Amino acid sequence: MDTKGPMTIEDRERIYQNALLLIEGDLYGEAADELARIPGYRDADERRIECEKKKATKHLDDIYEEADKAAANGNVRSQEKAIQLFGTIPGYRDADARIEQAKDAIQAIQRKEQADRAAAIRAAEQREQRRKKRIRRIVGVAIGLVLVAVACLVGRSLYQKYAVPELRYRQGVEQMEAGAYDEAYRTLHGMNYKDSSDLIFRIGKERLKGAEVGATILFGAYPQGHITSGEKDPIEWLVLDRDGSKLMLISKYVLDALPYMRYSFEQEHTPITWETCLLRQWLNSTFLETAFDPGEILMLERTSLKKMDGSFDTMDRAYLLSIQEALHYFPTDEARKCTATQYALEFGAYRSSVGFTSLWWLRTPVYSDAAMVELADEPYATYRVACVGTSGQIIDMGHGILNRGYGVRPVVWIDTESTGELTFKKAK
16 A cells, blocks of 8 residues: 555556566566556556466465475474475365375484484493493503593583583573573573573563563564574564553564465355464464463463454454554554565565565455456455555555465564463473
8 A cells, every 4th residue: 555646657657567577577476466556557457367367377386396395305394394385275286195294204203313312322321331341340540541531421411411501591590680681581581491481471571561662572482594493583573552561562574474374175165354364373373382481471462353354353362463553553664664584584485676575464354356256266366365565565455365475473462460370390
């Protein structure tokens, strides 16, 4: 949604010619976006529909091929990615069977890892037995040398297992007592050592209660680097609103990339609503479980989202902005521009070559105009959902619900005066 004045004929022609160049380069999605900006101009509407048809014909194969590449890698993370991608196209080709194959592959990998660990333990026990026999045979200086060598090896192992976590824990406690809450949060988050989760809960309440609208804060952790790293980093959030002790947050960056809905051969007969969409399910299950520990989840408020697009009211801990909320909290195109994390890019988030910004979903479904009804045999083309473009404009005419290159910016409300009871399991 542009905030500028009406376009001139020259502007429309420029956009039209740019769209033709994109079509020549087989960039049908980008061409359709350009043509959507000039409805009614020349044959822009017909060309837009043609571009979306061409884009749709390769959409499912692209998903399948990417999932197939992920499934070819012999690690759990890649198999999980394959399951997620195949899960967005149930019923297409052998996607359902490939999901089961990926699950079997994960089990096989885990069984191998367990077997390797068991073998390592047996080998360690055998080495220990041999060491004891050697010690009994060796006398004098030789005994001393062996003991020194063994002490070095065992000491290093014990240091890594016990001393490192304890030192890290003490560092976090010292940072907390010194009032360096951001540093303490980074140190303690995800440790699961002693009462670290309890401390995270207390730190979160202390460091967030003074946050003002417009501030950037840390809360929760999510993978943001390369997929293969397996590491999680603290999530940066923008404070959008405040109501007493409660804060409304949106992620500063696009954290992941998913389609709005899963593919279904009965899609054209299924209402497209926020209540029933894949993104709502993912945000309130996988994302919450990945990003927050139990202490942080106690701070999350359930938000009532009122009826729109024919759906029922929902109560969600995590959700997406609507068109109206995006306009209210980000009043300019510039403010809506957003970049994606490396993790999101590797999961397929689109990134513009200009400014390196990404598209991100809103939760407002919109229905196609009369021209789109002609595509009733293409169920994924008859329903669309609003989103924010790479230049920050709100695309209120919407994009296809199966597009998987669109980013996710979760929104949550937290209560900095939460009084939830914590019962954390201490590490032994």
